[in-house]
Amino acid sequence: MHKLIPWDTDPVRAFKEFVSTTAFAQTGRRLRADGTLRALSAESAKIYIFMFGNVASWILEQGLSFSSVTHADLLRFINRTENGKRVLNSKIAYRYLRLLERCYEYLEVAPNPAQQAIIGIDRAHMSKDEPGRTLSEDQLQRFFAALPAQAPRLRRNTPFDGWKRRRDRAMQVVIALTGLRVSEAVGLLLPEVGRQIALDGSIVLTITPDEKHDTSHEHTVTLPRQGADELRHWLQEREAMAIPGQFVFPANLTGARMTRKTVYVQMRATFERAGMDLARSGGRTLRNTFAKRQLDNGARADELKDVLGLALERSAADYNFTRVKPDPAD
Incomplete structure (x- = not known):
């Protein structure tokens, strides 16, 4: 004893x-x-x-x-x-x-x-756990179309009115196209965004455990051109606003860290605008969708493990999916 x-x-x-x-x-x-x-x-x-x-x-x-x-x-x-x-x-x-x-x-x-x-x-x-829900290609495009809109310049009193809307838009695009956890997107740091643009317009994100969840692991993932363009536009605005600190997606003008709850609320609003009444409308669905697209493109379990930042290959092998059920609009 x-x-x-x-x-x-x-x-x-x-x-x-x-x-x-x-x-x-x-x-x-x-x-x-x-x-x-x-x-x-x-x-x-x-x-x-x-x-x-x-x-x-x-x-x-x-x-x-x-x-x-x-x-x-x-x-x-x-x-x-x-x-x-x-x-x-x-x-x-x-x-x-x-x-x-x-x-x-x-x-x-x-x-x-x-x-x-x-x-x-x-x-x-x-063995009967519910598979991870994913979006079809059509639903994913509807999600992108329902993202917070760029505020029309004619309605701005200052050049930066509506900046949080554009921050949220860029963050959700990055999550959808790189499979980042919400905690990883919230903790994404400026030095982790690659400076070199590939010939196809993509950029590489190097995710480190710094400012992330305890279970985040260092890994790299490629952000394709669609997301890279959104992210670059946001970073240019962030720089023009002279927001201090290292967070790519700061909570306020002082550069504070965003809360995950804020991201979940904004993400759910996007799903609702897209007309998708999902029981799990959030970062997990987008991460699953990213993983499913990787597998559909021929990625092996060890490759999926690397791009998702998983510690164990068997965690990637455990991924199984079902499409989100079509809603009446489909």
Whole structure:
């Protein structure tokens, strides 16, 4: 029981020390062809630490400790809902439980609460998760047509009236054509926008973890000419307005960071103007659409992993899609 003490007093620190050890690799039982243990990559360790931190925060909020958690508590954790929707899909929920199972196995806790929780969930349901929704080419063009319009110059009292509308327009085009997460678009920095324009008019974005979500990984993605033109026009206006800071899409004239909620609200408004009543009208649908177009163009799972900034190739291989249902206007 003495091994559990640090996991109760500072569980995140205890896990960080554990995840880098051979003992953690042994609980994974992943072997190379020669029979030796497969080392954990730094990127995978970062993901595991992020996941464990989520569990540890929830345990603390519930007034529990790591040693007192039961399988019923863990089932409550994975079945949490927000606005009537589950926070974790079944595949991700299983990965959380599997991670915790490894921790309790290492600590020699019997019965293992995470193992009991795994037995208690419907594994068959995991293969039935709703596929990621994507837009058809026609719907995507309707989305672009419904973007915030460029404010007519005759209606401007100053050259920069309506600048937020043009910022939102450029941001949504970038998200749709590069598959960026909303957190990555919000945290996009000026140095991450390539200065060199390709012969076809495209530019390369180099996404780094700076100012992004904890699970963002460095990767490059090409913004095609349609998006590059929109982005360049916005950046020229941003420079003319002398907005300080490094955010490509600042929240205000002081250069502050935008909130993801603001982006979601503006994006939903675009979907509504396009006449698409979507249950999931947001960044995820646009990211799925980008991924589907990549696969349709012959991209392999490892290539999709790179352009989406995923840590694991199996995450890209998990992508499966369904088209958004046609609405009455179709």
